[in-house]
Structures are given as structure tokens and as C-alpha cells.
Amino acid sequence: MVEGPLRLRLPSLPAPGRDPLEPKAGRDTVRRHNLSLVLRAVRDAGEITRAGVASRVGLTRAAISSLVEQLLELGYLSESGKTFSGQAGRPGTVLTVARTGVAGIGVEIDSHAVSVCVVDLAGTDRVRLVEHRDNRCAPPAQVLRRAALIAARALGAAEEQRLRPVGVALALPGLVASGTVRQAAALGWTRVPAEDSFAAALAALRPRRPALPVRSENEANLAALAELWFGGLGTVRTFLYLGGETAIGGALVIGGELLRGAHGFAGEIGHTPVAPDGPECRCGARGCLEQYAGRLALLRAAGVGGQDDPDTTGSVAELERRARGGDERAVAALERAGLMLGRVLAGAVNLFDPAAVVLGGIYRPLSPWLVPRAAGELSARAVSGLWPRAGTRLRPSSAAADAARGAAALVVRDVLTDPLAHAERAPVP
Amino acid sequence: MVEGPLRLRLPSLPAPGRDPLEPKAGRDTVRRHNLSLVLRAVRDAGEITRAGVASRVGLTRAAISSLVEQLLELGYLSESGKTFSGQAGRPGTVLTVARTGVAGIGVEIDSHAVSVCVVDLAGTDRVRLVEHRDNRCAPPAQVLRRAALIAARALGAAEEQRLRPVGVALALPGLVASGTVRQAAALGWTRVPAEDSFAAALAALRPRRPALPVRSENEANLAALAELWFGGLGTVRTFLYLGGETAIGGALVIGGELLRGAHGFAGEIGHTPVAPDGPECRCGARGCLEQYAGRLALLRAAGVGGQDDPDTTGSVAELERRARGGDERAVAALERAGLMLGRVLAGAVNLFDPAAVVLGGIYRPLSPWLVPRAAGELSARAVSGLWPRAGTRLRPSSAAADAARGAAALVVRDVLTDPLAHAERAPVP
Numbered sequence: 050m051v052e053g054p055l056r057l058r059l060p061s062l063p064a065p066g067r068d069p070l071e072p073k074a075g076r077d078t079v080r081r082h083n084l085s086l087v088l089r090a091v092r093d094a095g096e097i098t099r100a101g102v103a104s105r106v107g108l109t110r111a112a113i114s115s116l117v118e119q120l121l122e123l124g125y126l127s128e129s130g131k132t133f134s135g136q137a138g139r140p141g142t143v144l145t146v147a148r149t150g151v152a153g154i155g156v157e158i159d160s161h162a163v164s165v166c167v168v169d170l171a172g173t174d175r176v177r178l179v180e181h182r183d184n185r186c187a188p189p190a191q192v193l194r195r196a197a198l199i200a201a202r203a204l205g206a207a208e209e210q211r212l213r214p215v216g217v218a219l220a221l222p223g224l225v226a227s228g229t230v231r232q233a234a235a236l237g238w239t240r241v242p243a244e245d246s247f248a249a250a251l252a253a254l255r256p257r258r259p260a261l262p263v264r265s266e267n268e269a270n271l272a273a274l275a276e277l278w279f280g281g282l283g284t285v286r287t288f289l290y291l292g293g294e295t296a297i298g299g300a301l302v303i304g305g306e307l308l309r310g311a312h313g314f315a316g317e318i319g320h321t322p323v324a325p326d327g328p329e330c331r332c333g334a335r336g337c338l339e340q341y342a343g344r345l346a347l348l349r350a351a352g353v354g355g356q357d358d359p360d361t362t363g364s365v366a367e368l369e370r371r372a373r374g375g376d377e378r379a380v381a382a383l384e385r386a387g388l389m390l391g392r393v394l395a396g397a398v399n400l401f402d403p404a405a406v407v408l409g410g411i412y413r414p415l416s417p418w419l420v421p422r423a424a425g426e427l428s429a430r431a432v433s434g435l436w437p438r439a440g441t442r443l444r445p446s447s448a449a450a451d452a453a454r455g456a457a458a459l460v461v462r463d464v465l466t467d468p469l470a471h472a473e474r475a476p477v478p
Numbered sequence: 479m480v481e482g483p484l485r486l487r488l489p490s491l492p493a494p495g496r497d498p499l500e501p502k503a504g505r506d507t508v509r510r511h512n513l514s515l516v517l518r519a520v521r522d523a524g525e526i527t528r529a530g531v532a533s534r535v536g537l538t539r540a541a542i543s544s545l546v547e548q549l550l551e552l553g554y555l556s557e558s559g560k561t562f563s564g565q566a567g568r569p570g571t572v573l574t575v576a577r578t579g580v581a582g583i584g585v586e587i588d589s590h591a592v593s594v595c596v597v598d599l600a601g602t603d604r605v606r607l608v609e610h611r612d613n614r615c616a617p618p619a620q621v622l623r624r625a626a627l628i629a630a631r632a633l634g635a636a637e638e639q640r641l642r643p644v645g646v647a648l649a650l651p652g653l654v655a656s657g658t659v660r661q662a663a664a665l666g667w668t669r670v671p672a673e674d675s676f677a678a679a680l681a682a683l684r685p686r687r688p689a690l691p692v693r694s695e696n697e698a699n700l701a702a703l704a705e706l707w708f709g710g711l712g713t714v715r716t717f718l719y720l721g722g723e724t725a726i727g728g729a730l731v732i733g734g735e736l737l738r739g740a741h742g743f744a745g746e747i748g749h750t751p752v753a754p755d756g757p758e759c760r761c762g763a764r765g766c767l768e769q770y771a772g773r774l775a776l777l778r779a780a781g782v783g784g785q786d787d788p789d790t791t792g793s794v795a796e797l798e799r800r801a802r803g804g805d806e807r808a809v810a811a812l813e814r815a816g817l818m819l820g821r822v823l824a825g826a827v828n829l830f831d832p833a834a835v836v837l838g839g840i841y842r843p844l845s846p847w848l849v850p851r852a853a854g855e856l857s858a859r860a861v862s863g864l865w866p867r868a869g870t871r872l873r874p875s876s877a878a879a880d881a882a883r884g885a886a887a888l889v890v891r892d893v894l895t896d897p898l899a900h901a902e903r904a905p906v907p
Binding site: 161224232285287288299300303307308310311312313314315316317318319320321322325332333334337348393395396397399400402403404429430432433 | 653661713716717728730732737738739740741742743744745746747748749751754761762763766821822825826828829830831832833841844859861862887
């Protein structure tokens with residue numbers, strides 16, 4: 050009846066010692082956990098005294114002091130002499146997370162650009178490099194080498210700011226699992242070992258440096274995490290994200306965690322059937338949502354862009370301009386896409402019961418025309434009765450949240466979850 | 479960036495002491511956790527020696543002996559003199575979970591019946607009472623009183639077997655949250671405080687007994703858990719369950735846990751739009767899956783049952799008989815339903831990436847006619863390429879798994895998760 054031994058579900062922590070009854074093993078595990086609690090309490094607060102941390106975390110002042118000392122020694126926290134005057138209790142020095150030291154780097158590769166982002170422990174964007182290029186025309190290995198070159202430049206810029214990225218996360222379109230892009234129609238990639246190729250290329254560019262661990266993740270998943278961490282969702286932690294790029298990427302976030310599915314392929318909402326006998330889709334089926342609300346379909350229906358290159362970045366801006374100017378064909382195409390999005394979202398909302406639906410990617414600028422129709426379908430078809438008003442829970446994504454930042458922040462999250470592991474791997478100078 | 483303090487995610491365990499740095503608090507928590515590990519190891523193994531438990535759980539022999547002694551004292555385990563001869567190592571006495579003592583009781587209320595089930599620690603069905611009655615014609619409070627009466631009889635029968643149910647779980651159709659049936663079209667219920675009404679009725683029937691805690695859950699969710707725990711899913715722990723009863727109930731299980739969504743209403747797959755301008759549905763929208771593959775729609779399309787009472791239990795058996803006999807209208811209705819199910823399932827599979835889809839409720843006996851068409855749509859439309867062969871991952875539910883048993887087992891799972899809590903609440907005589 051029960052699903053194997055229940056373990057302490059602390060992401061990234063090593064398994065507890067063989068005999069958890071030994072107090073020492075228990076204490077070590079608890080201390081690592083508490084270091085993480087304290088570091089995250091400081092990070093969430095921005096600026097906070099030791100007393101503030103103690104009350105947030107629910108440990109004694111003495112315990113907090115010991116944990117804070119260790120985090121200061123490891124370079125994760127900074128202390129300033131500033132005191133709070135308006136607060137109750139003794140004024141104390143103020144703790145913040147360090148703005149130097151440990152950082153994460155995110156590398157997003159989509160059909161039109163490579164975007165690289167370095168964030169610090171606080172989640173702040175510290176380096177940003179974006180190169181617009183058509184990644185569909187070059188072989189995957191070449192695209193990944195180019196991405197590694199841009200990442201190496203960003204690493205150099207980060208080091209000049211005394212940041213020390215401890216890992217790279219790649220944001221990639223399509224079905225991404227076990228370090229490989231199984232299939233990404235947006236790039237024309239099939240079975241590309243992206244992590245290994247990128248890691249090798251980066252290592253070749255930085256011959257005397259320790260190799261950085263590289264992970265990869267679907268770009269919609271990372272954009273959704275960025276929305277969760279940096280967007281305007283407030284207390285919402287269970288939501289559906291739709292990123293309209295060349296392909297429609299989707300992501301489900303449940304209680305702040307990505308739903309990956311059994312094989313890591315969850316979120317492919319673009320291939321929900323909306324008209325079983327509709328136009329043939331790249332996936333081989335007919336009448337998928339992508340044939341109505343995907344970027345190409347949308348631009349084609351709106352009469353925007355040439356047939357040869359219908360999905361340059363400029364085309365979406367052109368569609369937006371035309372819709373704003375009242376162009377009937379553009380508005381009609383967007384409204385139809387909104388209607389189809391709404392139908393598919395209604396089914397997804399009934400199945401998954403999110404607290405919000407976020408429209409990102411190309412849908413963000415186009416949301417003024419997409420949202421009304423989509424919201425109408427949602428309120429008509431969502432059975433929970435919790436989607437009554439247009440727009441309250443269906444909203445465009447935040448401009449501050451993108452997949453590259455989400456990727457970089459994913460690396461930093463690992464550090465926040467187990468600061469000691471990363472201190473050990475790369476001792477502070 | 480991070481979602482509040484990370485806590486030890488042990489379901490049902492009390493929060494750790496205010497100062498987890500104190501070894502004692504840590505040891506207590508670890509010991510409770512280890513008691514659960516040992517109890518579940520014995521339960522999963524069926525029969526096992528202490529040495530076997532030690533190797534399964536990864537603790538020392540000494541630690542295991544101490545934990546086993548406590549579980550024996552609490553009445554959770556039984557020991558017999560039987561020895562294993564074919565095993566390596568010293569022969570030892572054999573441990574099993576106790577067949578008396580702690581148990582769980584599940585009460586399923588659907589439109590046509592009240593089913594009550596008592597399971598023991600091993601998950602075995604020990605008492606089963608089913609009363610067929612039309613629950614749509616009586617006021618909710620009366621239905622719940624009747625259910626309490628049947629439950630009280632089952633409790634009596636359980637006590638005769640020296641079982642001690644420690645809680646009741648209600649399996650209810652529709653949107654169930656916070657102890658209330660918000661809406662259940664199958665029963666015609668709206669905002670029925672089912673837990674409180676049932677608990678009061680049961681307490682009135684057992685005046686001198688301590689009140690049993692009562693919880694409630696959507697019936698499809700519980701049927702899905704029953705499938706996970708007692709069905710034939712093997713290693714599959716992420717799946718989609720569809721229970722075709724009066725309403726189509728759905729449930730998503732991720733890594734062995736129910737996905738509840740933001741408000742507890744996840745799984746309402748019956749209202750996925752399949753034909754936007756199709757027949758009007760009870761939910762107020764048009765062309766929902768339920769209008770094609772729901773019990774009523776299916777029977778109507780097949781020409782089975784009278785108009786006055788189109789969904790008696792016998793009708794599904796009659797539909798099955800006709801389909802088996804080659805009745806064209808029955809087969810056509812089933813094939814159309816299978817097609818529509820397949821389309822909706824394709825979207826759900828793309829979104830959620832389950833390792834299997836299980837068809838329960840009325841779909842189980844009808845699966846020979848539903849599965850081929852549904853599987854065809856799935857393999858044509860599932861983008862992951864992981865649904866290639868008909869029937870391999872789309873399967874009927876197991877006969878041994880039903881919502882009442884799932885409900886009872888849910889109560890027992892709480893005991894397995896924290897044996898000490900339940901021993902304290904109701905000391906063993």
C-alpha cells in the first residue's frame with residue numbers, strides 16, 4: 050500500500066547516514082537543513098537581524114548565532130553595522146545575502162537567440178548577454194558551441210564582479226530529459242546530447258578552470274519557475290504556464306514545484322486536439338492547438354510576415370502593432386487564437402485545478418486581444434466555478450521572468466537548499 | 479526565489495520541536511520516522527525476519543530490534559516461530575503486521591449504493607457491506623444517516639474480528655473540499671457538509687464510544703489510490719485514472735501522491751470540451767466529454783435502458799451483454815465514446831505525461847470496446863512517442879481496487895506513516 054521507504058524529502062541533501070538512530074548523523078542532517086533555513090530566511094527578508102531570523106525560522110537565538118557565523122564564514126551572508134531603530138528589541142547588525150561569491154548561470158537557446166543570465170544569491174540579474182541568431186540553420190553542436198562561447202563571456206563578466214557561478218542550467222525547447230533534447234521542432238533537433246556537448250565546449254574554452262556542472266530543462270518549465278520566483282503571482286504557487294514561442298510550451302507548477310510527469314515530458318499543451326479534423330500539425334496529428342494559437346499559425350492567419358521567414362521576432366511586434374491599429378485580420382486571428390486557447394485551458398483547468406494561468410512568450414504582448422476570448426471560454430467551461438471573472442486568474446507573464454533567469458535561479462536554488470554542499474565543492478577563497 | 483522555509487515533509491508527523499538543534503527532538507522525530515519505515519517494510523514484505531527488515535530499511539540490527547520490540551508492544555506487529563530455511567543467514571522468527579488491532583473504514587456513497595469496507599494494517603478487506611439504493615431521491619442528510627448506520631454495522635463486525643478502526647474516510651462524487659461536497663451532480667448535492675453530518679450521525683449511533691475522526695475525498699481520487707495500492711500497476715506510480723460512473727471522475731497520481739490542484743478540485747476530466755458546439759452538458763457548457771462518454775450519454779446512444787431510469791446499475795451490464803452479442807448500436811456507441819475518450823486522453827497525456835491511463839468504474843467492463851479506439855487516438859496524438867502500442871499503457875482498472883477500499887486504506891496509511899500517533903490516540907488494550 051505504501052510507496053517504498055519514506056525518506057526525508059530534502060532536495061539535494063545526501064542520504065542520511067546508515068543509522069539515523071546515531072545522534073550525530075541526525076544532528077549533521079538537521080544542521081545542514083537549518084543552515085538552509087537561515088540562508089533562505091535572510092534571502093527572503095532582504096535585510097534582517099539575527100533576532101528577526103530567529104523568529105522567522107523558529108530556532109533559539111543561540112542556534113541562529115551559530116548558524117549565522119558559519120554562513121558568514123562561508124561567504125554566503127554579509128553583515129553591516131546598520132541598526133533598525135524603529136523595531137522592537139535591541140538594535141542589531143543587519144544581515145543580507147552576499148552580493149559576491151556563489152552565483153548561477155542560465156543559458157536559454159531558442160530558435161532566434163541565445164540568452165545568458167547570471168544571478169546572484171539574491172536572485173538579482175547581474176550579467177545578461179543576448180545574441181540574436183537563427184539557431185535553426187546551424188548544426189546543433191555548432192549552436193551549443195556558440196552558446197558556450199557566450200556563456201564563457203558571461204562567466205568572465207561575472208568573475209569581474211567577484212561572482213562565482215557554481216553551475217550552468219540550459220533552457221531548451223521541446224522534450225528535454227536526461228541531458229538530451231529528445232525532440233525540439235522549434236530548433237529542428239532530434240536526440241541532441243545538449244548537456245554533454247555544451248559542457249565539453251565550455252570546458253574547452255576554460256581549460257584551466259574546474260568544470261562547471263551542467264543541467265538542462267525545458268524552457269517553458271524554467272520560464273514558469275521564473276514567473277513563480279520573480280513574477281507577480283503573489284501567493285499563488287499552483288499554476289499553469291503557457292509560453293507561446295515557435296512551439297507552444299507549457300508547464301505545470303504545483304505548490305511551487307514543477308510537475309514533470311513520468312518521463313519528464315509534461316506540459317505539451319500545444320498538441321491538445323481542438324479540432325480533430327483540423328490542419329495537419331508538425332507532430333503528425335491533426336487539429337492541435339498549435340495549428341490555431343501557435344506563432345506560425347497566428348502570424349499566417351493574421352497575414353503578417355513573409356512565407357519564407359514567417360516567425361522572426363519582428364513579426365510578433367508587427368502583429369501587435371496591427372492589432373493595436375485595429376487591423377481586422379490581425380484582431381480576428383488573435384480572437385480566434387484566444388478562443389482556442391480558452392477551450393484548451395478550460396480542459397486543463399478542469400483537470401488540474403490551478404490557481405492561475407499565465408500567458409508568457411509571444412502571448413504576453415498579445416494578451417490584450419487573447420485574454421478576453423480565452424477568459425470567456427474559461428468561465429463558461431471551468432466546472433469549479435472558481436473562474437468567474439475575465440482576467441483575474443488568466444494573466445500575462447511578468448517582464449522580469451524569463452527562462453534564462455529561471456535557469457540561473459535554479460542553480461542558485463540548489464545552493465540555498467544545501468549551502469554546505471556547494472561550499473565544500475568550491476571552497477570560498 | 480524560494481517557497482518559504484523548507485520543512486521535513488513527513489505527512490502526519492507533528493512539527494519538530496522549536497529547536498531542532500537539540501539532539502533529543504531530532505532523535506524523537508527520527509525514531510517515529512524509523513518506526514514507520516520498519517512497519518511498512520514488514521507490511522510490504524508480508525513475512526520477514528528482523529535481518530530482512532534491517533537490510534530493507536538500511537538500519538543496524540540493534541536499531542531494528544529496538545524498533546520491532548516497540549511495534550510488537552504496540553500491537554502493530556505479530557511474531558511467529560516459523561523460520562526461513564532457504565534464506566542466507568541465521569534463521570529467525572518471522573514478523574508480520576498484526577491482523578487484529580488498528581484498521582481503517584471506508585464509506586463510498588454514489589448514486590446507486592452505499593459501500594462500506596474495513597481494511598486491516600495489511601490492506602486486506604476484512605468487512606464489506608454494500609447496500610444498493612437510489613441516493614438521488616433522498617435528502618443528503620438522510621443518505622448520510624443511512625451510510626452511518628451501515629458504517630456502524632461494519633464497525634460492529636470489525637470489532638467482532640478484534641479490529642479497531644481508528645478513522646473513517648468518505649468517498650464522495652463531485653467537488654469535495656474541506657469536508658464539504660461543494661457540488662455533485664451525480665447525487666444532486668450542493669454544498670453538503672458531509673463530514674460533519676456523517677460524524678454526528680455515527681456518534682449518535684455509538685453513544686458511549688469515542689468519536690472516530692471522519693475525512694472525505696473525491697471517489698475517483700480514492701479509486702485511483704486503490705488502484706495504486708491494490709491494482710496491477712506494478713512499478714507505475716504516475717498515472718491518470720478515469721472512473722466512468724454517473725459522472726466521469728478523474729484523478730491524477732504523481733509519484734504515488736494524488737494531485738489535488740489549488741483548491742482540491744483537480745481531475746474533472748469529464749468536462750473537457752470535445753465538440754465546442756455539441757450537446758449541452760449539466761455543467762452549463764456544451765460538448766463536454768461527459769456528453770459522449772458519460773454513463774447516461776453512452777446508454778442513450780446505445781439505446782439501453784428506459785428514459786425514466788436510464789442509469790441503473792443493470793443498464794451497464796445490459797450494454798456489455800449487447801456489445802458482446804455484436805449489437806451494432808451498442809458497439810457503435812462504445813466506439814464513439816472510445817474515440818472521444820482517446821482525444822481527451824491524448825491532450826491529458828501530452829499535458830501531464832503519465833506512465834499509464836487506467837479506466838475504472840463502468841469503463842472497466844466496457845474496456846474491450848473502448849480501448850482500441852481510445853488507444854488509436856492516443857498513439858496518433860501523444861507527442862512523446864511513448865504511447866506506441868494499443869493497450870500497453872491504457873488499461874482497465876483492477877477488480878480489487880474500488881473507492882471504498884481506497885478510503886479505508888487511506889486511514890490505514892496514516893497509521894503506517896506515524897504508528898506512534900495512533901497508538902497514543904487509542905491505546906492498545
